[in-house]
Amino acid sequence: MAKKDKEDDEFRPTGTMAVMAIFVIVLIAIWATIYMILVGRGGTL
Amino acid sequence: MSAQKMHIDPYERNWMIFSAVMLVLFATAVSVAAFGMGIQVPAPEQRVDPRTVATDPNSPWSNPGLREISPGKYDAYILAHAIPSWEYLPKEITVPVGSRVTFYVTSSDVQHGFKIQDTNANFMVLPGQVSKLTVTFDKPGTYNFICTEYCGSGHGVMYGAIIVTP
Numbered sequence: 068m069a070k071k072d073k074e075d076d077e078f079r080p081t082g083t084m085a086v087m088a089i090f091v092i093v094l095i096a097i098w099a100t101i102y103m104i105l106v107g108r109g110g111t112l
Numbered sequence: 113m114s115a116q117k118m119h120i121d122p123y124e125r126n127w128m129i130f131s132a133v134m135l136v137l138f139a140t141a142v143s144v145a146a147f148g149m150g151i152q153v154p155a156p157e158q159r160v161d162p163r164t165v166a167t168d169p170n171s172p173w174s175n176p177g178l179r180e181i182s183p184g185k186y187d188a189y190i191l192a193h194a195i196p197s198w199e200y201l202p203k204e205i206t207v208p209v210g211s212r213v214t215f216y217v218t219s220s221d222v223q224h225g226f227k228i229q230d231t232n233a234n235f236m237v238l239p240g241q242v243s244k245l246t247v248t249f250d251k252p253g254t255y256n257f258i259c260t261e262y263c264g265s266g267h268g269v270m271y272g273a274i275i276v277t278p
Binding site for chain 1: 123127130138141145149150151152153154230231232233245246247248250
């Protein structure tokens, strides 16, 4: 039992972190692209 | 009574911190664009009577079109309607490059949209309300404007153009 607890404590969700990293990179890339288009088109005041 | 320390998984804690940082960054970016660069959404300018806005001689939309208010600055009064046909009046506007045009757009019947391509101008046109937005045209060319709110069977042919001459 003690060995299993130790394994649980050291568990690293590598796959989940990889998926989340991809999600974050895509989110930032899409957001930044649209933001740059918005800024490039100039003001509306 | 003893104080209890709440356990938070390190991954959850890091994700919460990251989410908070992202929210702050996005809010900052939007604020800079809105207040630093003047990219804002239109606000209702005034109320009008949609039944008479196109016929009342005192209404600028009874004679829609472009007015030069000072060199390089224009007011454009645009009327959108679906009756008798789906169109904007005027359908075409010509200004020199560098012009700063303030659009005053309203509808005499149903709701429409007004989006000028390749600019940040994109707003609803509601009967009884005047939508106002200013755009500076720094590059010559033809900027089409289209209806972006479904307004009936002729919605797809409801468009116009702003011609910016060199």
